[in-house]
Amino acid sequence: MVGWYNELVDKVFHLPYHADTVALCVLSIPCMYERAFKPWIEANKNGNMLVKDPIDECVGSCYQKVQQNLPDVALDFIQDYEQHHGTRRPKLLVQTAGHVSGAAYYYKRSDVKNDPWHEKKRIYGASLHPRFGGWFAFRGAIIMKDIQTTSIPRVLPHDSLPTDNQKIDFLDKFNNNWQNNMFRDVIPVADKYSEEQQKYFETLPKNRAALLGLKQNVDQDG
Ligand code: B12
Numbered sequence: 093m094v095g096w097y098n099e100l101v102d103k104v105f106h107l108p109y110h111a112d113t114v115a116l117c118v119l120s121i122p123c124m125y126e127r128a129f130k131p132w133i134e135a136n137k138n139g140n141m142l143v144k145d146p147i148d149e150c151v152g153s154c155y156q157k158v159q160q161n162l163p164d165v166a167l168d169f170i171q172d173y174e175q176h177h178g179t180r181r182p183k184l185l186v187q188t189a190g191h192v193s194g195a196a197y198y199y200k201r202s203d204v205k206n207d208p209w210h211e212k213k214r215i216y217g218a219s220l221h222p223r224f225g226g227w228f229a230f231r232g233a234i235i236m237k238d239i240q241t242t243s244i245p246r247v248l249p250h251d252s253l254p255t256d257n258q259k260i261d262f263l264d265k266f267n268n269n270w271q272n273n274m275f276r277d278v279i280p281v282a283d284k285y286s287e288e289q290q291k292y293f294e295t296l297p298k299n300r301a302a303l304l305g306l307k308q309n310v311d312q313d314g
Contacts (some may be wrong), residue, residue: 093109093111093112093113093114093115093192093244093246093290094107094109094110094112094113094114094115094120094235095110095112095113096192096246097115097185097188097189097280098111100188100192101188101236103131103184103215104181105181105182107184107235108278109235110235110240112240112241112242113235113236113239114235114236114239114240114241114244115189115193115233115234115235115236115255116152116193116233116234116236117186117189117230117233118192118194118230118231118232118233118234119190119195119196119221119228119229119230119231120151120224120228120229120231120284121177121221121227121228121283122224122227122228122283122284122286122289123225123283123294125286125289126286126289128150128262129146129147129150130175132150132153132198133146133306134306135151137306145173145300146300146304146306148171148173148176151168151231151232152171155169155171155222155232155234156192156232164310165191165236165238165239166236166237166238167235167236168234168235168237168264169232169235170183170184170230170232170233170235171196171231172184172186172229172230174233179267184232184233186217186230186232186233186302187217187230189230189233190219190249191219191249191308193247194246194248195221195249196219196220196221196228197219197220197222197249197250197251198214198217198218198219198249199218199219199220199259199262199263200217201211201215201217201263203259204263205256205260206256207227207281207290207312208260209223211212213262214267215267215269216263216266217263218251218262218263218266218275220253220262220278220279222250222279222309223281223282223283224281224282225252225276225277225278225279225280225281225284226266226273226275226276226277226278226283227276227277227283227284228282229264230312238265238272248301252278252279253278253279258278261278261294262278273290274290290301292304302311
């Protein structure tokens, strides 16, 4: 529910919908790369030059399909990379959306009781999925703007890291060593990114199109 999200975030991040509006939080799990992304690349290889990040564009085309399949439902889509013009503030804080939807627990510095970090050090929060650990990404939200209800039960996200030490370890790995992907493996996982997918994400955004055999991107700010 949009209201669950708006209750937590600062006013500047509020979504402009009634509190009882139904929304879906969208995640991609490891098989996204093989099952959605590669077929989409194959189908679009000879099309127009890509102007955005290929993954973002693929997700956008999935959202279009959702709307085509639900022609009578008014939907708004917000992708994870979208920003407000001028302020460059993200349109949606996907980690908070993931937490209130019950999909993935969002661990923040304030969740740690015995905080070991220097007070001036910036510690970013990170989310953990109960089945895929850190091997997933948020892709945005679908807002069903004309559907309002108060009957959806609230499901709390699963807390996979109950102790302070586990939370500290996870946040340390995410903040100080995210490149080695160890933050993704702090719990046993059902699936993880294939070697090829890991290589794709390790490649600088400006070189990813070439890796996929595509024409050069125009906007390389991926
Ligand atoms: C800007 C950004 C960055 C910036 C700054 C990070 C930051 N967190 O501010 C930089 C460039 C550093 C960055 C880096 C990375 N990022 Co980044 N980044 C983002 C982005 C686009 C916006 C984050 C943001 O600006 N937040 C604003 C701040 C103010 O939000 P906040 O701290 O959560 O505060 C809110 C909550 O606390 C909430 N709140 C208040 N009280 C309560 C109480 C409860 C219970 C809850 C739940 C919430 C809540 O209200 C606050 C706002 O008012 C998000 C995607 C998105 N659209 O959200 C990805 C995102 C956070 N990044 C992500 C990743 C993976 C990374 C990197 C690993 C690089 C990569 N491979 O992409 C690195 C790792 C960090 C590092 N060590 O450098 C993932 C994290 C996935 C996860 N498992 O959590 C995200 C979600 C992208 C995605 N599509 O999945 N990132």
